[in-house]
Amino acid sequence: MRNLTDMYYRILTAPPGYPPDQNFMLVQYRSLEYASNCGGVKNRNGTEFFETIEEARQYLPLTARKLPFEPEHQFLELWEG
16 A cells, blocks of 8 residues: 555656756656646756756655566556555
8 A cells, every 4th residue: 555655756758848957857756647747846956957967867756666667658667666
């Protein structure tokens, strides 16, 4: 059973047209439903963008675990934490 305090995180590619250092976003959700979006996780510079997917992963909670998921356009990874 899922802990009620757990959140879901999606790593997404940034929309077209963003600079090369803004390739990925880490977005937090209350549930697996897209409508439960809580907003993007901000990096140390205060923006919602990351240059690499590895950098985005550094902002996941330490207890987060990667969930099985088939990547789709723009949506690359799914995590629970």
